[in-house]
Amino acid sequence: MASSAKRRAVVVGENPEESDGSSDEGAAESGEEDSENSEEEINEEVVVDFEAHTISDNDFNGIKKLLQQLFLKAHVNTSELTDLIIQQNHIGSVIRQAEVPDDSDDEDPDEVFGFISIVNLTERKGMECVEQIKELVLGQCEKLCSAAVLEQFERVLHDTSQAVGLLLSERFINVPPQIALPLYRQLLDEMAEAQRTNKPSGKCHYCLLISKTCQEAKKTIPTRGPPKEDVMFVNAEEEFFYEQAVAKFNYSVQEEADSCLAGRWSFDDVPMKPFRTVSLIPMDRMPVIMDKLKEYLTV
Numbered sequence: 001m002a003s004s005a006k007r008r009a010v011v012v013g014e015n016p017e018e019s020d021g022s023s024d025e026g027a028a029e030s031g032e033e034d035s036e037n038s039e040e041e042i043n044e045e046v047v048v049d050f051e052a053h054t055i056s057d058n059d060f061n062g063i064k065k066l067l068q069q070l071f072l073k074a075h076v077n078t079s080e081l082t083d084l085i086i087q088q089n090h091i092g093s094v095i096r097q098a099e100v101p102d103d104s105d106d107e108d109p110d111e112v113f114g115f116i117s118i119v120n121l122t123e124r125k126g127m128e129c130v131e132q133i134k135e136l137v138l139g140q141c142e143k144l145c146s147a148a149v150l151e152q153f154e155r156v157l158h159d160t161s162q163a164v165g166l167l168l169s170e171r172f173i174n175v176p177p178q179i180a181l182p183l184y185r186q187l188l189d190e191m192a193e194a195q196r197t198n199k200p201s202g203k204c205h206y207c208l209l210i211s212k213t214c215q216e217a218k219k220t221i222p223t224r225g226p227p228k229e230d231v232m233f234v235n236a237e238e239e240f241f242y243e244q245a246v247a248k249f250n251y252s253v254q255e256e257a258d259s260c261l262a263g264r265w266s267f268d269d270v271p272m273k274p275f276r277t278v279s280l281i282p283m284d285r286m287p288v289i290m291d292k293l294k295e296y297l298t299v
Contacts, residue, residue: 049098062112066170072256092117114171122163165204245279
């Protein structure tokens with residue numbers, strides 16, 4: 001199925017070809033040549049135009065890869081979850097580069113640079129991937145949180161009268177956060193339409209978000225009690241969701257992650273420890289979150 005463009009978001013970001021980090025190739029070239037070209041390379045600004053497209057079967061590998069970066073070695077059937085996201089493609093979008101440069105012969109025009117979707121965990125109760133995600137959240141919560149926080153997560157996740165949607169918003173680290181605003185607007189519009197037409201994932205009372213976060217290695221996050229406020233969000237806009245959460249906690253993935261999104265677990269040469277931050281947000285808080293997104297992410 002061919003993908004159609006839904007909404008265009010023009011943002012300034014890194015060249016996707018350079019998203020894996022700088023290369024040492026060419027180091028053997030003469031110092032004179034490097035000196036002549038260095039100033040031009042440093043001052044070059046690459047403007048990348050990204051588009052949101054309807055999710056299609058062709059996006060399976062790209063979406064699954066991003067899900068694997070989120071869940072790492074956790075026991076979650078990411079293939080089944082990817083199939084589910086594609087199956088309900090009336091909700092959600094994938095991010096692609098709008099125009100592939102002519103000189104990029106090896107560039108895949110359908111490469112997925114990110115995606116957004118929401119999976120109704122209550123409607124999909126019984127599916128392996130859904131039950132595994134609930135087990136992951138509750139298992140980590142039981143180990144790390146107070147009895148009150150665990151009771152809140154258990155009550156919400158087991159209450160079939162109030163649907164919980166797993167919000168998934170993953171992208172390459174070189175895709176700027178400004179693209180999140182049109183993607184979330186589109187997602188909320190699609191959820192409203194799905195609710196009107198009685199399609200899956202239309203109505204959710206709560207949103208469950210698992211964010212990629214990190215913290216300076218020299219600092220510590222308490223094993224029990226509320227999470228400390230100095231975690232850094234890889235997707236910066238997810239901090240606004242975190243602020244509106246009625247229950248939240250962090251768990252370490254240091255033993256599972258070899259790198260930060262195929263890059264380095266460091267910011268400005270400061271070593272970082274990788275975490276996942278789980279937030280439970282009532283959907284009626286979404287207008288407040290959207291106002292924050294508009295304030296900070298308007299291009």
